[in-house]
Amino acid sequence: METEYYRIYKTVFYRRIFFISVFAVVCFILAVVDLMVGPISACFCSVLINLMYPQNETLHVVIWDYRLPWTLMALLVGGALGLAGLEMQTILNNPLASPYTLGISAGAGFGAAVAYVFGLNVLPVPLEFTVPVNAFFFAFLTCMLIMFIGKIRGFTSETLVLGGIAIAFLFHSMLALLEYFASEETLQAIVFWMFGSLTKSTLPKAQIVFAVLALTSAALMSRSWKITALRLGDEKAKSLGINVERMRIEVLIYISLLTSVAVCFVGIIAFIGLVAPHMARILLGEDQRFLIPGSILCGAIVLSAGAIASKVIVPGAIFPVGIITSMIGVPFFLLLVVRGRKHIW
Amino acid sequence: MVTVRVEDVSFCYDRKKVLDRINFTAEQGEITAVIGPNGAGKSTLLKTIAKIVQPDSGEIFFDEKRLSRMRKEDVSRIVSYLPQDNVIPGILTVFEVVMLGRIPYLNWRIGEEDLKITVKVMKELGIDNYAKRYANKLSGGERQVVLVAQALVREPEVLLLDEPVSNLDIRNKLEILELIRKITKEKKMTTILVLHDLNLAAMYADKVIILSGGRVYARGKPYEVLSEDVLSSVYGIEAEIRRNGEKIQVIPLRPVKCDGKRQF
Numbered sequence: 001m002e003t004e005y006y007r008i009y010k011t012v013f014y015r016r017i018f019f020i021s022v023f024a025v026v027c028f029i030l031a032v033v034d035l036m037v038g039p040i041s042a043c044f045c046s047v048l049i050n051l052m053y054p055q056n057e058t059l060h061v062v063i064w065d066y067r068l069p070w071t072l073m074a075l076l077v078g079g080a081l082g083l084a085g086l087e088m089q090t091i092l093n094n095p096l097a098s099p100y101t102l103g104i105s106a107g108a109g110f111g112a113a114v115a116y117v118f119g120l121n122v123l124p125v126p127l128e129f130t131v132p133v134n135a136f137f138f139a140f141l142t143c144m145l146i147m148f149i150g151k152i153r154g155f156t157s158e159t160l161v162l163g164g165i166a167i168a169f170l171f172h173s174m175l176a177l178l179e180y181f182a183s184e185e186t187l188q189a190i191v192f193w194m195f196g197s198l199t200k201s202t203l204p205k206a207q208i209v210f211a212v213l214a215l216t217s218a219a220l221m222s223r224s225w226k227i228t229a230l231r232l233g234d235e236k237a238k239s240l241g242i243n244v245e246r247m248r249i250e251v252l253i254y255i256s257l258l259t260s261v262a263v264c265f266v267g268i269i270a271f272i273g274l275v276a277p278h279m280a281r282i283l284l285g286e287d288q289r290f291l292i293p294g295s296i297l298c299g300a301i302v303l304s305a306g307a308i309a310s311k312v313i314v315p316g317a318i319f320p321v322g323i324i325t326s327m328i329g330v331p332f333f334l335l336l337v338v339r340g341r342k343h344i345w
Numbered sequence: 346m347v348t349v350r351v352e353d354v355s356f357c358y359d360r361k362k363v364l365d366r367i368n369f370t371a372e373q374g375e376i377t378a379v380i381g382p383n384g385a386g387k388s389t390l391l392k393t394i395a396k397i398v399q400p401d402s403g404e405i406f407f408d409e410k411r412l413s414r415m416r417k418e419d420v421s422r423i424v425s426y427l428p429q430d431n432v433i434p435g436i437l438t439v440f441e442v443v444m445l446g447r448i449p450y451l452n453w454r455i456g457e458e459d460l461k462i463t464v465k466v467m468k469e470l471g472i473d474n475y476a477k478r479y480a481n482k483l484s485g486g487e488r489q490v491v492l493v494a495q496a497l498v499r500e501p502e503v504l505l506l507d508e509p510v511s512n513l514d515i516r517n518k519l520e521i522l523e524l525i526r527k528i529t530k531e532k533k534m535t536t537i538l539v540l541h542d543l544n545l546a547a548m549y550a551d552k553v554i555i556l557s558g559g560r561v562y563a564r565g566k567p568y569e570v571l572s573e574d575v576l577s578s579v580y581g582i583e584a585e586i587r588r589n590g591e592k593i594q595v596i597p598l599r600p601v602k603c604d605g606k607r608q609f
Contacts, residue, residue: 006460008477009440093434225451231435232445235428238397240448241421286435289453 016290019283023297027075030304034071035063037311073201073265074307074321075300076209078272080262082299083217084255085273086280086291090227091251092157098273099259102161103168104142105270108263110171111138113178113190131193132205135264142167143256147249155245156234160252196267196322198307205265212261216254217292224288227251231286269322271329272299302329346373346533347407347423347502349394354403356389363389364400365559371552373502374533376526378540378550378567382580385556387539388429391505394537395426407503421449425501429508429539431488433480439491440476443467446495466498469524485512493521497528504529504536511541518542522549543595547571555579568593577601 035047040062042050050060051068081099088097099105111134114120121130122137142164149163150156179187220227226247229237234244263269279302280294306325313319349371356364363386371377379387392398394405396417405412407423425446433442444455444463451459467473470490475483480491489512496504506525510518526549529536540546546553547567555563555570557579563570568591576584576595583601587594 006457009455009460012438012477221453224453225445225448229445229448231437232442233428233430233432233434235392235397235430238417239395239421239424239426239428240445241418242448243417281436285441286437287441 016284016287016294020290020293020297023280023294023301027297027300027304030301030308031071031075034074034304034308034311035067037308038062038067039316069201069203069206070198070307071304072203072206073198073209074303076206076213077198077262077266077269078276078299078301078303079296080209080213080258080299081269081272081303082276082280082295082297083213083220083292084258084262085275085299086277086295087220087227087251087255088273089277090230090288091248091255092161093231093233094157094161095278096274097161097164098270099255099263100268100270100273101168102142102146102164103166103171104139104164104256104259105263105268106168106171106175107142108135108139108260109190109194109268110175110178111135111141111264112193112267113175113182114138116186116189116193117178117182132264136260138171139260139263140256142171143252143260147252150248150252155248160248192320193267194322195320196269196325197318197320198266198310199318201265209261209265212257213296216258217296220251220254221289221292223247223250224292228286228288267320267322269303269325271326272302275329276302347410347535348373349503349535349537350406351390351394352404352406354390354393354400354405356386356393356398356400358389363559364393366403367556367559367561369554369561369564371503371535371537373535374530375551376529376536376538376549377552377554378538378546379554379556380540380543380546381556381562386559387556388507390556391426391507391537391539394503395424395505396420397426418449422499423501424503424505425496425499426505427492427496427507427509429511431485431492431512433483433488433491435481437480438476439472439478439480439483440467442480442491443472443494443498446498449499462500463498466494470494470497470521486514486517489513490517490521493525500532502534504534506536507539508541509538510545518545525549543571543576547593547595566591571595 032044036042036044040059042059046059047063050063085098088099088102089095112131115130115134123133125133145167146160146164150160153159179190182190226242229240229242230247237244276299277295279298280291284290284294302325306321306328309328310319310321310324351367351369354364354367367390379390381387389398393400396412443466444459447459464473467476470493472490472494480488483491493509496506510521513521522545525536528534550567552565553567553570554561555575562579563575568588571586571593573584573586576582581601583598585596585598
């Protein structure tokens with residue numbers, strides 16, 4: 001009889017592995033399509049050949065210098081935001097929590113605006129890195145502020161959510177103030193950055209996001225059981241020997257790194273941190289061993305699809321990807337909520 | 346297996362004394378029921394033994410080991426605590442919820458031993474037939490049984506259950522308490538239950554601790570401590586106690602004024 005249950009467990013285990021594999025295959029297909037689509041269209045074979053051997057000089061440059069960094073950035077930033085959203089929803093026990101709703105993106109936006117309006121640099125870095133470094137610094141500062149509030153009032157999910165919302169309003173109002181005093185040209189640059197765009201992606205930037213994503217996801221995977229137990233509630237988790245407060249601080253640090261690195265290079269992309277974990281959760285359940293890779297892949301899928309749509313909606317022009325992800329994501333998300341499994345939260 | 350000794354434990358919350366110099370010993374192989382009116386400190390007492398809250402003064406001993414010097418991870422391998430709240434959020438199957446009880450032992454890849462114990466406990470509690478169902482879709486009573494299974498799956502030496510049968514129908518109440526008694530005796534566990542039903546406490550507990558206003562009002566065998574006077578003082582009720590040797594039956598009659606006097 002035990003063997004029968006072991007078989008049931010194995011069936012569930014392999015079904016989840018199957019879903020993760022499907023997500024990975026969809027990611028790969030979207031990445032290839034993303035490389036093919038653009039003002040200079042290319043077939044699958046020529047993309048593959050020009051990735052390996054430079055046959056057509058123009059296409060090789062287009063693929064290596066522009067499309068590949070964009071494609072990789074879409075996958076990695078989508079993955080990072082998906083993972084950050086998942087962990088935020090988990091540690092705060094709140095289905096609406098995401099880097100955007102807790103003000104981390106607002107902090108990043110304010111940092112970028114400071115760079116655009118005053119040309120101020122919080123760290124001594126070359127001029128071209130002013131905007132991403134400022135965005136990273138203020139996004140990280142937002143997380144630290146949330147943690148500071150948690151330290152004063154206790155690391156309960158209510159304190160962190162309310163603290164995050166208060167900080168989001170603070171940064172939104174400061175950002176509005178900067179926009180009010182900014183010149184027309186600067187205002188345009190701020191607004192465009194806030195839309196979220198992959199156009200400034202480069203391979204070194206993609207490497208940085210990859211390194212952060214790989215390290216944080218490995219660290220989170222090693223704590224997957226303990227993070228799953230947080231979903232049972234604080235008291236139950238504590239009785240299982242988990243130091244709930246310390247776990248929240250650790251995970252919040254990983255979320256800070258993921259979100260800060262993701263938004264500093266591409267601007268604000270609001271929807272992915274919210275929707276990707278829900279997409280993954282519906283198919284994979286609550287077990288973080290599967291949900292972590294699942295949310296990363298779902299985030300990558302949504303942003304890649306958005307990146308492709310941003311190139312094909314108006315031929316020859318590139319729409320800001322942040323607008324597209326919300327436009328294609330919201331109906332899809334509503335469909336999942338209305339037709340999907342009930343009682344998720 | 347261990348004996349739990351609570352010595353002079355006090356705990357304050359928002360300047361209010363919730364526990365006031367509590368003393369008692371819970372023996373291995375016995376069920377100790379903690380009873381008392383709402384707000385008497387029953388749940389807090391269980392949380393101090395589970396090391397979820399730290400007492401302001403006093404000490405809890407597991408045999409000769411001081412709880413204050415033990416790591417939370419080590420305590421979680423000895424003690425299993427089931428809180429009052431029986432909500433199970435998220436998409437977790439019954440099997441997963443029960444298995445999460447073994448977290449202190451689980452590796453990334455679940456071992457066959459963990460699966461075996463999980464299945465064994467589920468069968469003992471009769472919930473193996475809905476192993477694949479989502480726990481948040483179960484009725485309140487079914488969820489309670491699942492959470493009791495989660496507490497037992499760790500094979501603890503000390504079992505702390507806060508109102509474990511409060512949402513169950515009478516048959517399920519009896520079944521769960523029979524099972525808890527059987528496991529307590531067989532495995533020589535030290536079991537401490539918070540119960541509101543005085544008749545169930547009288548039926549299943551080897552020893553009863555009556556808490557009132559954060560203090561131990563009375564302690565001893567159920568037939569020794571449960572009397573009309575005690576119930577009148579602690580609960581403010583008039584009750585009739587029918588005695589048949591060591592067996593007793595409490596029949597509550599009506600509320601009366603409470604004097605709150607203390608015996609210990």
